[in-house]
Each structure stands twice: as C-alpha cells, then as structure tokens.
Amino acid sequence: MSFATSVIRRRCTAQATIATPLGALLLARTADGLAGAWFEGQKYHAGALDAPQCPDDRLLRAAADQLEAYFAGRSSRFDVPLDLHGTDFQRNVWRQLLAIVPGQTCSYLDVARRVGSPGAVRAVGAAVGKNPLSIIVPCHRVVGSGGALTGYAGGLHRKRALLALEGHQQELH
Template sequence: MIIQTSISSPIDDIIIQATDKGVSYVGFYPPVEHPHTPFERVTNKAVLICAAQLNEYFVKKRTTFDVPLDTKGTVFQQSVWQALLTVPFGQSQTYGYIANQLNNPKAVRAVGAANGKNPISIIVPCHRIIGANAKLTGYAGGLDRKRWLLKHEGLNLY
C-alpha cells in the first residue's frame, strides 16, 4: 500500500508518497509515481519525517535531509540519484560533473535523463543541477520552481 499526503509550500502543494520502507515520491500535482495505485490518505513514520523536514527546509531551518527512501529505478538511475545527494545546499553542479562523479564522463545525456526521472524532488536535489553553460535546464516541477529553490538556497545567478 502506498501512503500519500500533501503539504503546502511556497511553491505549491507538495505530494509525499511512501511505502512501509520509506519515501517513494516527493513532487507536485499530478503525481508521476504510482499514478493509478490506490492510496491510503493517512500517514506513516516516513511521511511524517519527510513532511516535517520539508517544512523546516522551507523556513530555512534545514539544509540537509535524513529521510528513509524507497526509490525504484535502474542501477544507473540509482547511482545518479546517490550522486545528487553529494551536491550541498547552496551550490549547483552540472550534468557533466555528475557524470564524472560516476567515472563515466561521456554519460552526460544519460545523467540528464536519470536526473529527470528523480522521484524525490528537493530531498534528492536534482534542482541543483544546471547546464554546462550555467543555464537552467529542465526540472519536472517547472523552471519557475527550480529558480525559486535555487534562490531559496542563496543562488541568485539564474
């Protein structure tokens, strides 16, 4: 069973979905993970932790997250998502940087595709990844939200 709730945020309502193992989706309406799965609109420990930590993030009381995750993806996608977790609050990196972190410098486009499939927005900070030309590139939540998140973290370059 997937547990789902939503919280209000400065950039619209955020959906949180979780299994008994951990958070499986954090994003915006409509949810892209489990779109046709029946949800139980209650909470579990992972949902409560996630909601509390996201609220702290939005009021600038949190810069890192400690949320149990239960993500589904290929081995490559999982490796990209793990690499995203190494990009600190208030900093940005490029797709090429992540590809180099994975010892696969030619995988820039594949990194971009995996970044776009990240099911745990904000917590797994795909919004911190920009193009090699320092331009904003795609974000599943939309470029306005990406710009807001980067500015919230002190990056006003975009």
Template sequence: MAPPLSYTYVESPIGLLLVAGDETALQVLKFPGGRGADGPQPGWRRDNGPFAEAARQIEAYFAGELRRFDLPLRFRGSPFQERVWHALADIPYGETRSYGEVAALIGAPEASRAVGLAAGRNPLPIVLPCHRVIGANGQLTGFGGGLPTKTFLLRLEGNRAGAPSAQLSLL
C-alpha cells in the first residue's frame, strides 16, 4: 500500500490551491471553488517541504513568467484518460484546442465527448492545462474551477477565447 500523500496550499490570484503528492511527484491540484473544489483526503498529512518547487512554479505561472511546468508528476487514470492528460500538456501556452481537436490528436477523432469527460477528471489542472480546451464553436465550456476561473487563466495567458459571449470578468 502506498504511503499517504502530503499536501499544502499555494496562494494564487484565484484563491488557495491545494497541492498534494509524495516526495517524488506532484499528484493532485485542487481549486478553492467550483465543482473541482476539494480538501485533503483522510490520512493525508500537511507538509510544505515536498512542494517548494511546485509552489515556485505556480507562483511564476500566475506572475506571467512561466509558460510550461517542469515538475515530476504522477497521475493514474484509464489508458484513455492518461492519453488525454498527456495531450493537454502539449497545448501551447496562450492557445486553445477544441475537444474534437484533442480527440483527433490522440487518434480517437469520434471521442470528443469522452475527451471532455477525461478532461473533467484531470487531477492536475493548470499544470495539465485543461482550461485550454474549449467547445468546437469557440465558446467556453465546463471547467472544474468554474468558468470565471477558466476565463481568468485564458486571459492570463493572453487568450480571449469565448470573451465576447462569456461576459465573464477577471477574478
């Protein structure tokens, strides 16, 4: 049995982010609000030590100084979910892809809905940037941190996807 995860909180412009993992890899990032909001799980222990580099990179991202995270990651999902999560990491900073485009990239062009479900189960949002995935019509769609957070992250990266009709303000 794996040892319990350690966790801490990292301050950000969108609120405190819960980060968790072990001494070797970041495994969880949770938002303070939205449907992705969650707290530490039973048995986790609070420990800032393993997350100094993750905190530094998250802060640099929100300061506009980091475009791609370089952290050891560990995530577990179905083979399909993991293909989607790897594809998310390849969406360039400031750009977006539709669910259908991500489906085509992973060799499953008819699976845009399944891509959406996998993106919704992304254990490391922001680091694996599911906020960069939008609807085929260019509109913003569901996001674990809420649409205002998705809008904020896209605008932080200089992308105005969905801005005309979303009518969402920065946090």
C-alpha cells in the first residue's frame, strides 16, 4: 500500500462506487475534499474502506456528476475540492498533471523538468503511477518519449480509452 493510500484510508469519511464505461470507480473523500478515485483492479487501489457508503454525499455526488459529464463528452473540467495525500514530491508532480489540458499529452521527462528535477524521470513515473485520483488528476496524459504509451495503474486499455475520449490526435503506440 502506498503512503497516500494509507493516509486516505485513515482519513476517509465517506465513499461511493460509481459505474463508468471503463469499469467501477471507487470515490473516497475526507473532510477536506476528494482524496481518491480508483478503478476496480487498479494498482495501488485503496481496497475496502471503513468509511460509510454515501452515494448522496454532496462532494461525492458532484464528483460522480462531473465524471458522468466527462465520459459523455460534455465536459473535461473537474472543480471539486481535492485533498491530495502523498509526499511533497508526489504532490508537486500531481499538481503538474493538473496543468495538462485535455487532448494533450506530455512526457515523464517534461513533468520532471516542470518540477525542477530533470534527472528524476523514474521518480516522476513512480509518482504518476501512485496518483490516487484517476482521471481527475490526469495521469493518463503522461506518455513516454515519442508518445509511447507506458504504464498506467488502471491498465493501458483504460489509458488508450481516456486519451481517445479526450480527442487525442497523435498516433498512440
């Protein structure tokens, strides 16, 4: 279990599982915001949470509605408050991911440069992989050099589908 996941498990106040075209997605919140969005079977999934199932929780409902609009192609914006848990480096990487616009991608090296650590490509890759907020913190928009699709904790089939949904025009390897 990752550091972020263990913190989220302790601080989670409510959860809801929603259906998406790419499978079930577990949403988890803390008192401060949305902290988790994991696909079923995703690497670093939080697993069973002790928090109550609250599909009508206002924040979880807002996140679910925004995800529904995203999958329907009506919106690519998410504006729910986020509660990012991870190391300082991970949170810095995740903030950089939030700046990648839909339909665009960037490489792990680009992200490493943006966080001021161009030699930390592997560490960036690890941080991207441990992102606890799939789709909302768009780790699927990070690709290998030359546009190659490399690792995605939710599975490469989901990464391809998310990029296609966003109208990514580049040939995906």
